[in-house]
Amino acid sequence: MKSLILQTIARLLLPLMILFSVFLMLRGHNEPGGGFIGGLVGAGAFSLYAVAFGPASARGVLRADPRTLLGLGLLVTVLSGFFAMVLGDAFLTGQWLIFHIGEADFHLGTALLFDIGVYLVVVGATLTVIFSLEEEST
Amino acid sequence: MDWLLVLPLAIPLFFGVVSILARNNLLLQRWFGVLGMVVLLVVSIAILIGVRTQGILVDQMGNWIAPFGITLVADHLTAFMVLITAIMGLAVAIYSLANIDAERESFGYYPLLHILLMGVNGVFLTGDLFNMYVWFEVMLITSFVLLALGNRKEQMDGAIKYVTINLVSSLVFLSGVGILYGMTGTLNMADMAVRLDAVDSPGLVTTASMFFLVSFGIKAAVFPLFFWLPASYHTPPVAVSAIFAALLSKVGVYALIRVFTLLFVQETGYTHQIILWVAAVTMLTGVLGAVMQTEFRKLLSFHIISQIGYMIMGLGLYSPLGIVGSVFYVIHNIIAKTNLFLVSGVANRIAGSFHLKHLGGLYRKHPFLSIMFIIPAFGLAGFPPLSGFWAKLTLTIAGLDAREYVVVGIALFVGLLTLFSMTKIFAEAFWKPLPSDRPKPAAEVEGIPGVAGIRTMMVPIVLLAVMTVVLGLGAGLFINVSLDAAEELLDRTRYINAVLGDP
Numbered sequence: 001m002k003s004l005i006l007q008t009i010a011r012l013l014l015p016l017m018i019l020f021s022v023f024l025m026l027r028g029h030n031e032p033g034g035g036f037i038g039g040l041v042g043a044g045a046f047s048l049y050a051v052a053f054g055p056a057s058a059r060g061v062l063r064a065d066p067r068t069l070l071g072l073g074l075l076v077t078v079l080s081g082f083f084a085m086v087l088g089d090a091f092l093t094g095q096w097l098i099f100h101i102g103e104a105d106f107h108l109g110t111a112l113l114f115d116i117g118v119y120l121v122v123v124g125a126t127l128t129v130i131f132s133l134e135e136e137s138t
Numbered sequence: 139m140d141w142l143l144v145l146p147l148a149i150p151l152f153f154g155v156v157s158i159l160a161r162n163n164l165l166l167q168r169w170f171g172v173l174g175m176v177v178l179l180v181v182s183i184a185i186l187i188g189v190r191t192q193g194i195l196v197d198q199m200g201n202w203i204a205p206f207g208i209t210l211v212a213d214h215l216t217a218f219m220v221l222i223t224a225i226m227g228l229a230v231a232i233y234s235l236a237n238i239d240a241e242r243e244s245f246g247y248y249p250l251l252h253i254l255l256m257g258v259n260g261v262f263l264t265g266d267l268f269n270m271y272v273w274f275e276v277m278l279i280t281s282f283v284l285l286a287l288g289n290r291k292e293q294m295d296g297a298i299k300y301v302t303i304n305l306v307s308s309l310v311f312l313s314g315v316g317i318l319y320g321m322t323g324t325l326n327m328a329d330m331a332v333r334l335d336a337v338d339s340p341g342l343v344t345t346a347s348m349f350f351l352v353s354f355g356i357k358a359a360v361f362p363l364f365f366w367l368p369a370s371y372h373t374p375p376v377a378v379s380a381i382f383a384a385l386l387s388k389v390g391v392y393a394l395i396r397v398f399t400l401l402f403v404q405e406t407g408y409t410h411q412i413i414l415w416v417a418a419v420t421m422l423t424g425v426l427g428a429v430m431q432t433e434f435r436k437l438l439s440f441h442i443i444s445q446i447g448y449m450i451m452g453l454g455l456y457s458p459l460g461i462v463g464s465v466f467y468v469i470h471n472i473i474a475k476t477n478l479f480l481v482s483g484v485a486n487r488i489a490g491s492f493h494l495k496h497l498g499g500l501y502r503k504h505p506f507l508s509i510m511f512i513i514p515a516f517g518l519a520g521f522p523p524l525s526g527f528w529a530k531l532t533l534t535i536a537g538l539d540a541r542e543y544v545v546v547g548i549a550l551f552v553g554l555l556t557l558f559s560m561t562k563i564f565a566e567a568f569w570k571p572l573p574s575d576r577p578k579p580a581a582e583v584e585g586i587p588g589v590a591g592i593r594t595m596m597v598p599i600v601l602l603a604v605m606t607v608v609l610g611l612g613a614g615l616f617i618n619v620s621l622d623a624a625e626e627l628l629d630r631t632r633y634i635n636a637v638l639g640d641p
Contacts, residue, residue, distance in 0.1 A: 071158035078151055081144075084200075091144040092200040 003052070010052035014061070017045035025119050026112075035115035039122025046123075047130050055134040066127035073120025080113035142188055143197040143210040145181045146220050146259040149174060150227075154252030167248040168235055174252055175228035182221040189217040190619075194626070194636035196265075204265070204637050205326035211265035211637055214623030215465060219262045219392055222472050225605075226384040227255050229598035230377050233480055236591030237377040242287050250287070251381070254280040258385050262392060265637055267315050268325045270393065271308065274357070278304050281386060284378050285370060296370030303366040307356035314349030318401075321346070328637035331400050331630055340404045347402035347409055351416075354397070358390025360450065361420040364443045368427065371442070372435035372492070376483030379435055383442055384476040388468055391449045395464060398453055399627040406456050414454025418545045421447030421552040428559045434482040434492045434567065437559060438475065441518065444552060445471045451549060452533055455540050461624035462617060463533035469616075470525040470609055474514040477602040481511045484595050485567055494563065499572035508568045510596070513603040515564065517610065519557035525609035532617065 021042035028034025050058035059065075084093035092114075099106040153174030160166045188195050195212040198204060212220070231251065238247050257280060260273030278301070286297040319325060321342065322333040334343055352363070359367040367387065371379050394413075402409055424444025431437040449471065452464030482492065484507055489497050501508045517524035530553060537546035609616060626632055 067158060067161060071155050074151065074155040074158070078148060078155070081148075085141060090198050090201045091141065091148075094200070 006052045010049050014045050014049050017048070018042055021045065021119075025115055028115060029112065035118030036122055038115075039119040040126065042119065042123045043126035043130070046127055050131065050134055055131045059131060062127065066124045066131060068124070069120045070124030070128065073117045073122075073124055075117070076120065077114055077117030080110045080117060083110045083113075141197070142181065142185050143195055143212055143263055144199075146178060146185070146224075146263060147256050149178050149181060150252040150256035150259065153177075154249045154256065157249040157252060158246070161244070161246065161249075164240060164243050167243060171231040171234060171248045171251065172228070175224060175231045175255075178255065179221075179224040179228055182217070182224040185212055186217040186221050188212070189214055194633060196636050204639075205324050205329035208269050209265035209326060209328075209637055210263045211328075211633070212263060213626045213633060213636075214619070215392070215395065215627060216262045218465065218469060218623065219388075220259055222469055223255060223258050223262070223385060226381060226472060226476055227251070229476065229480070229602055230381045230384070232598045233380065233483070233595055234377040236594040237375055237483055239375075242375070245287055247284070247287065250280050250284050254284065254381070254385075258389055261389050265327050266325050267318065267327055267330065271311055271315060274308060274311065274389075274393075277386070277389065278308065281382060285374050285382075287378075288374065290373070293373040296373040299366045300370040303356055303363075307353045307363075310349050310356075311353035314346055314353060317346045317349065326637065327396075327400055328634040331634055332638070334401060334404070343402065344405050344409060347398070350397050350402070351394070351409070351412065354390045354393045355416070356390070357387065358394060358446050358450070359387045359443050360416050360446055361423050361443075364420070364424070364446075367443060368431075368436055368439040371439040372433060376435075376479060376486065380476045380479035380483075383438070383479050384472050387442060387446055388449075388472055391446060391464075391468060394450055395453050395461075395627065399456075399461070400630055400633060403630070410454050410456045412454075413450055414542065414545055417447045417449075417451035417454050418548045419447075420444065421451070422548055425552045425555040425559070429555060429562075431559075432494045432566075434485065434494060434497070434563065435479065437494075437563065438478050438482065441556065441559070442475060444556065445475065445518070447552070448530070448533060448549065451545065452536060454545075455533075455536050455542065456628075457536055457540060458621065458624045458628060459532060459536035459539065461627055462620040463529060463536050465620045465623050466525075466532060466613075466617060467529040470517065470529045470606070473602050473605050473609065474517045474526065477514040477599055477606065478511070478518070480595065480599045480602070481507065481514070484592055484599065487592055487595070489567075489572070494566035496573060497567035498570045499568075501568040502571075507596075508564075510599050510603050511564065511568065514606055515560040516557075517606045519560050520553045521557075523610045523613075525606050525613065528610060528613035528617065 021038045024033040024041055025035050025038030028038065046058050046062055049061055081092040083095045084091060087095060094109050094111050096107055096109040153170050157167045157170050160170065185195065189212055197210045199208045199210065254277060257273050257277030260276060261270055264270050264273060282297060282301045285300060286293055318330060321337055322330050324330050324333060337343055356363040371382055398409065398413065421444050424440050424447060428437050428440035428444060431440055449464050449467050452460040452467065485497060485500060486492050488500065488504065491497055513524065517526045520526040520530040533549060534546055537549065
């Protein structure tokens with residue numbers, strides 16, 4: 001089914017939703033949000049695109065195979081735990097880089113890396129399922 | 139702080155992930171399969187050495203001190219189980235090279251195998267009751283996919299039975315965890331053990347313990363909760379059956395041993411007596427079921443149930459020697475039983491069937507394979523000097539010490555029936571001439587080496603047969619080591635102090 005309205009909106013919403021999903025992921029550090037919910041919104045963006053244009057073109061827009069994203073995400077999550085090994089702490093201990101810029105402190109930590117991993121896993125797993133289901137139905 | 143304990147979880151996860159990323163390159167995946175298991179084996183040997191030299195190893199995840207964070211703990215029992223898991227992983231990974239077809243491989247057989255081992259190791263290593271539930275789920279979900287992979291009708295049939303009853307078991311487990319958390323306000327097992335002693339109504343604790351008995355009983359396949367096991371284990375490829383037979387039900391046994399030596403020791407006269415009788419009935423029903431069977435793997439599946447009975451018999455006796463018997467039996471049984479499953483795969487490859495009716499003449503054409511069958515089969519039945527003999531002897535002595543003559547009698551009788559059904563397999567599959575009216579062997583499945591693959595399949599079989607013999611000849615040494623494990627399990631303060639720090 002082709003719908004001009006849906007296609008136009010999907011094209012418009014795709015970048016906005018991805019942006020929002022990244023925002024949610026970063027916000028999750030201290031406030032509601034996080035890698036999981038961010039990943040779901042990100043997967044939602046591509047699912048909407050897949051509904052409007054078909055799974056083949058959604059795969060084209062995503063470029064990477066969702067299963068690769070899933071694998072990479074898991075890899076990033078594991079690696080984020082191993083940063084602690086270098087510094088002699090237990091597995092998954094948060095490690096922090098703190099920048100002082102003017103008045104503000106920026107905390108850059110392995111928790112963010114972990115969240116990015118979760119984000120990728122959620123996007124990858126959700127899209128693997130959704131794409132396969134869509135391809136089966138068409 | 140001990141990084142060693144993270145590695146049995148991180149290594150399979152890492153290799154699983156790498157196998158996902160290399161999903162278009164089957165050759166790479168195969169070798170990652172073997173390589174990952176070798177690395178895991180090295181790490182688990184290191185853990186065993188660490189436990190032998192330094193006592194119980196403890197690692198607090200993320201530097202969150204127990205009981206607030208998740209703790210990984212390795213005592214002797216854990217170290218044995220992790221080591222045997224790695225050995226089985228390696229055996230099955232080698233076997234898979236010739237046993238798993240390209241289609242299953244491309245649908246993620248190897249990543250699943252790695253993640254399954256991660257889940258199994260997680261159950262063994264964790265010191266947190268809720269975390270144990272999570273690892274059980276990891277194990278359950280991967281094993282479900284492994285079971286269903288290939289999508290044949292009988293596989294689905296088996297997989298649905300398997301997953302439904304195991305989900306029920308997880309639910310019961312979770313309810314038990316919830317009740318204990320309500321009583322003690324902690325999930326860390328060492329902390330919980332301390333606080334359970336302070337609960338004024340021991341009856342309530344015993345009630346909660348029944349949740350765990352039922353839940354782990356389902357997972358370990360004890361009477362009367364075992365029906366899922368023979369319904370599902372004979373449906374997937376042999377490599378999958380073998381790893382399931384090696385590990386899944388034993389994880390349940392491990393969990394039973396852990397909670398009924400660490401947490402629920404308030405009314406042993408009641409709880410452990412129940413376990414003892416469950417053990418006796420499990421042995422008996424399992425072996426009687428096996429005597430009825432004519433399908434190679436189904437027969438072996440019923441034997442698993444019967445052997446589970448022996449494993450928890452030692453726990454039910456709750457004496458040092460009893461626990462030694464249990465630990466020794468678990469290790470011996472994993473090796474011998476897995477080996478029998480692997481042999482059944484080779485027999486199937488040669489003769490094209492799993493049905494004893496259609497098998498035959500293997501002894502004439504493949505005498506070496508027959509020897510490789512006899513060693514684990516007689517080991518299982520308890521022939522001296524193979525490993526099963528010593529395991530049964532230990533349990534028998536422990537049972538006589540505890541004056542449980544009826545249970546010991548049943549155990550010995552079941553040993554006899556085990557021998558009978560092993561001889562049945564030998565007589566049918568190996569000794570009798572090949573029947574002429576058998577169906578033609580199924581065409582070789584595409585993507586796996588045919589007869590040429592048999593040589594690869596024999597490698598783990600020989601390896602495990604040698605281990606059965608070594609375990610039998612070196613039983614004295616091994617029983618001494620198991621005695622350390624039993625002392626550790628029966629003296630809870632060592633585990634508790636290791637986790638919570640000396641008071």
